[in-house]
Amino acid sequence: MTPVIAARGLTKTFGDLTAVDGIDFEVPAGESFGLLGPNGAGKSTTMRMVGAVSSRTAGDLRVLGLDPDAHGPEIRSQLGVVPQEDNLDPELKVRENLIVYGRYFGIPKAVCAKRADELLAFAQLEDKARNKVDDLSGGMKRRLTIARALINEPRILMLDEPTTGLDPQARHVLWDRLFRLKERGTTLVLTTHYMDEAEQLCDRLVVVDHGRIMAEGSPSQLIRQYASREVAELRFGSDRNADAAARLEGLAERIEVLPDRVLLYTDDGEALLERVTDLGLHPTTSLVRRSSLEDVFLRLTGRSLIE
Amino acid sequence: MSAGALPRRLGWWYVAEHTWRAMRAYAWTIVMEGIGQPLVYLLGIGLGLAAFIEVSVADGADGPVTYLQFVAPALLASSAVGITMGEFTYVVMSGFKWRRLYWGMNASPVQPQQIVGGIVFAVVVRMLLTTAAYYVLIVAFGAVVDPWTGALMPLVGTLGGLAFGLPLLAYAASITEDKGQFAMVQRFVFTPLFLFSGTFYPLDTMPVWLQWIGWLSPLWHATEIGRSLSYGSPPGAWPVGVHLAILLVMATTGWVLARRVFVRRLRG
Amino acid sequence: MTTTTAPAPVRRGGGVRALYAGNARAILMRSLTATKSSNWAVVLSGFFEPVFYLVAMGYGLGSFVGDLTLPTGETVSYAAFIAPGLLAVSAMNGAVYDSTWNVFFKLHFGKLYQAQLTTSIGPLDVALGEISYALLRGGVYALGFLTVMQVMGLNLAWSAVAAVPAVLLVAFGFASVGMAVTSYLKTFQQMDWVTFVMLPMFLFSATFYPLSVYPEPIQWLIKAMPLWHGVELVRGLTLGVLDPSMYVHVAYYVVMVVVGLTFTTTRLRALFLD
Numbered sequence: 001m002t003p004v005i006a007a008r009g010l011t012k013t014f015g016d017l018t019a020v021d022g023i024d025f026e027v028p029a030g031e032s033f034g035l036l037g038p039n040g041a042g043k044s045t046t047m048r049m050v051g052a053v054s055s056r057t058a059g060d061l062r063v064l065g066l067d068p069d070a071h072g073p074e075i076r077s078q079l080g081v082v083p084q085e086d087n088l089d090p091e092l093k094v095r096e097n098l099i100v101y102g103r104y105f106g107i108p109k110a111v112c113a114k115r116a117d118e119l120l121a122f123a124q125l126e127d128k129a130r131n132k133v134d135d136l137s138g139g140m141k142r143r144l145t146i147a148r149a150l151i152n153e154p155r156i157l158m159l160d161e162p163t164t165g166l167d168p169q170a171r172h173v174l175w176d177r178l179f180r181l182k183e184r185g186t187t188l189v190l191t192t193h194y195m196d197e198a199e200q201l202c203d204r205l206v207v208v209d210h211g212r213i214m215a216e217g218s219p220s221q222l223i224r225q226y227a228s229r230e231v232a233e234l235r236f237g238s239d240r241n242a243d244a245a246a247r248l249e250g251l252a253e254r255i256e257v258l259p260d261r262v263l264l265y266t267d268d269g270e271a272l273l274e275r276v277t278d279l280g281l282h283p284t285t286s287l288v289r290r291s292s293l294e295d296v297f298l299r300l301t302g303r304s305l306i307e
Numbered sequence: 308m309s310a311g312a313l314p315r316r317l318g319w320w321y322v323a324e325h326t327w328r329a330m331r332a333y334a335w336t337i338v339m340e341g342i343g344q345p346l347v348y349l350l351g352i353g354l355g356l357a358a359f360i361e362v363s364v365a366d367g368a369d370g371p372v373t374y375l376q377f378v379a380p381a382l383l384a385s386s387a388v389g390i391t392m393g394e395f396t397y398v399v400m401s402g403f404k405w406r407r408l409y410w411g412m413n414a415s416p417v418q419p420q421q422i423v424g425g426i427v428f429a430v431v432v433r434m435l436l437t438t439a440a441y442y443v444l445i446v447a448f449g450a451v452v453d454p455w456t457g458a459l460m461p462l463v464g465t466l467g468g469l470a471f472g473l474p475l476l477a478y479a480a481s482i483t484e485d486k487g488q489f490a491m492v493q494r495f496v497f498t499p500l501f502l503f504s505g506t507f508y509p510l511d512t513m514p515v516w517l518q519w520i521g522w523l524s525p526l527w528h529a530t531e532i533g534r535s536l537s538y539g540s541p542p543g544a545w546p547v548g549v550h551l552a553i554l555l556v557m558a559t560t561g562w563v564l565a566r567r568v569f570v571r572r573l574r575g
Numbered sequence: 576m577t578t579t580t581a582p583a584p585v586r587r588g589g590g591v592r593a594l595y596a597g598n599a600r601a602i603l604m605r606s607l608t609a610t611k612s613s614n615w616a617v618v619l620s621g622f623f624e625p626v627f628y629l630v631a632m633g634y635g636l637g638s639f640v641g642d643l644t645l646p647t648g649e650t651v652s653y654a655a656f657i658a659p660g661l662l663a664v665s666a667m668n669g670a671v672y673d674s675t676w677n678v679f680f681k682l683h684f685g686k687l688y689q690a691q692l693t694t695s696i697g698p699l700d701v702a703l704g705e706i707s708y709a710l711l712r713g714g715v716y717a718l719g720f721l722t723v724m725q726v727m728g729l730n731l732a733w734s735a736v737a738a739v740p741a742v743l744l745v746a747f748g749f750a751s752v753g754m755a756v757t758s759y760l761k762t763f764q765q766m767d768w769v770t771f772v773m774l775p776m777f778l779f780s781a782t783f784y785p786l787s788v789y790p791e792p793i794q795w796l797i798k799a800m801p802l803w804h805g806v807e808l809v810r811g812l813t814l815g816v817l818d819p820s821m822y823v824h825v826a827y828y829v830v831m832v833v834v835g836l837t838f839t840t841t842r843l844r845a846l847f848l849d
Contacts, residue, residue: 014575045378051414053413053414053573053574054574055574070417071311072417072418073311073314073315073318073417073418074310074311074312074416075311075417076311076365076414076415076416077310077312077314077415078310079414079416083410083414084405086407087406087407087408087410087411089325089329089406089408089411090413091329091332091404092328092329096328100324101411101415102326103321103324103325104314104318104321104322104412104415104416104417105314105415105416106312106313106314106317106321106327106416148411149463164526202511210465250449
């Protein structure tokens with residue numbers, strides 16, 4: 001089966017700045033695909049090129065088998081886009097927002113109205129249908145934006161930082177809705193700089209930094225490949241972390257020294273903590289946890305994701 | 308491939324539909340601007356200034372005309388220009404920056420050229436309706452000498468509105484940061500044009516070093532065409548064709564620039 | 576005799592002290608600081624509008640109108656006649672803009688007042704501080720315009736000096752009422768109604784011609800409007816036509832100030848403190 005998105009050597013430059021630097025990836029139909037990376041990594045630019053609203057500088061790109069530079073309207077008519085910043089129309093009511101947007105796809109008004117009601121139910125916004133957009137909470141606005149992106153029954157749903165700025169509860173409600181879409185077989189493409197989000201939603205992801213792909217795989221594969229099973233986080237106090245780390249050399253597979261803590265990568269965290277105490281070192285706090293994509297990113301780039 | 312075929316043809320119309328729906332939120336303002344404001348101007352000037360200025364300020368093809376007949380075409384044209392001061396400034400800035408509506412449209416099959424086309428079309432309809440209402444009022448006030456040829460005035464006024472508005476639209480679309488540019492346009496472009504475009508007295512009353520404002524002013528050109536439609540041109544007036552050509556050049560230039568700015572900004 | 580039961584003590588929401596911390600200066604300071612980082616061209620541009628009107632109408636239209644004979648028998652140029660009117664009009668416009676659009680924005684979008692009122696500042700401090708800032712700006716514009724009038728020889732008497740406080744009084748009156756009205760408005764659309772009240776007042780204000788051109792009933796209507804009093808007051812001072820009716824004009828504005836401030840503080844208290 002041909003992939004719904006195929007990029008080869010995809011490149012975008014703005015003057016001297018290379019935002020996307022020759023990346024290759026493919027997304028098969030029905031997959032949930034994530035672009036993970038810090039701000040400015042080139043995720044949004046990649047999304048804009050896939051969304052057929054920004055032309056590429058070099059390389060090849062096919063979306064649904066078509067070249068976005070030549071077939072923008074045809075491609076966009078089969079995409080649903082959830083932008084990073086909401087752009088709902090505050091002068092229209094909640095339900096009107098869906099109907100008006102559906103018109104942009106050439107969908108007859110009656111069909112828009114019917115779909116709008118279904119989507120309001122899906123987004124759990126039925127009782128807000130006649131409210132103004134400004135009356136909605138941040139999480140509700142996001143859900144409305146997602147509902148709007150589904151009005152044309154898209155083959156690919158693209159989400160740019162879908163839960164940035166939402167409180168934990170609103171994020172979980174949103175993840176639940178996206179998970180349902182995934183179960184129905186909708187292809188999802190999302191960018192995020194949240195590890196937990198990528199782990200929850202993505203079948204497969206690429207880690208992007210400075211416009212390049214650093215690694216690719218499923219969340220668990222990436223963790224297996226680039227991190228140990230567990231991580232011990234030790235805090236000795238800001239000015240003593242580096243000294244302590246020097247004395248811990250050799251205790252773990254890998255040691256990362258961050259300004260506020262020392263990370264020790266190992267397969268058995270508890271056993272490691274005991275050896276630390278045996279050395280006569282007494283961290284002010286210690287914590288053992290499972291490795292996450294955050295650790296993968298740190299390993300790949302030497303930097304923390306959220307700075 | 309059929310998906311996207313309809314938006315390729317009708318995208319601009321969907322944008323216009325959206326714009327009209329949004330205008331409903333300030334429908335009362337539109338009605339007041341369309342009927343209340345002209346009424347106040349005509350009453351105020353008719354009862355006040357026209358009664359006060361005893362001499363005739365201008366001639367038509369058949370001799371002197373009343374003050375209200377002289378001013379009416381200018382008021383009508385300036386109402387069209389005034390609409391663009393709102394629709395092609397803050398509304399556009401909001402579409403790009405505050406409410407980001409254009410980015411939403413941009414992610415749909417609709418093309419940037421169609422977005423700007425739809426916005427302009429919606430505003431043209433608003434200008435035509437407003438100037439038509441204005442025309443009915445000035446006829447009722449006896450401010451049009453020949454109501455038959457004068458009936459073209461709404462078209463001319465709308466063209467004047469575009470000659471002023473489309474370059475403004477291109478400028479507004481290029482602004483990324485609000486530093487009070489529109490207040491400056493209001494005070495240093497719109498107000499002087501309104502005052503120095505031969506609105507309240509013939510342009511040649513002004514010293515030559517101020518007349519150039521009128522020559523550059525879409526408002527003056529639209530007004531002069533409107534006047535000749537109402538009461539004919541006095542000897543020595545500029546030919547109507549020249550006024551028309553200038554307006555068309557301004558509007559076309561503005562249109563080309565506005566399209567370019569929209570495409571560049573939405574498809575960077 | 577009936578037995579009296581002691582009435583339940585009524586809790587009173589404090590007097591003026593609950594609303595006023597005597598620190599309107601802090602609000603004024605904030606506005607001045609904000610002005611420093613704003614676009615100076617925009618701030619200065621406010622000065623030009625009446626000048627454009629003066630040139631366009633005074634000299635353009637003036638060439639058809641000629642000189643005017645005042646009720647006192649004196650003749651004055653058309654420009655000298657309309658200039659004080661324009662000064663009063665621009666005082667009104669500036670004060671109304673500052674007290675409506677500006678305040679509305681801060682009230683509903685900037686959330687500035689909410690933040691200020693969590694400090695020791697009271698609503699009356701906010702009202703007075705904002706109005707003082709509007710007056711300060713208006714005063715600077717007025718001085719500028721009077722200088723232009725002086726250079727053009729349109730100030731015909733020494734009493735023109737008194738036009739500065741007169742303009743400030745006019746602005747104070749409009750700003751107080753404007754702020755009171757704004758505190759009751761809820762949407763931007765309602766703000767447009769302010770414009771629709773201002774326009775007829777401007778066009779029917781006897782700024783550009785004497786009131787006597789109108790039929791008598793309309794004259795009475797215009798005399799009931801605030802702007803006419805402002806125009807007459809300032810005009811009398813710059814032309815040097817002083818008479819007791821000026822006390823009426825002044826009184827009109829004093830009433831506007833008192834009524835406007837009363838409503839503003841009551842409303843701000845209801846919005847923020849109740």
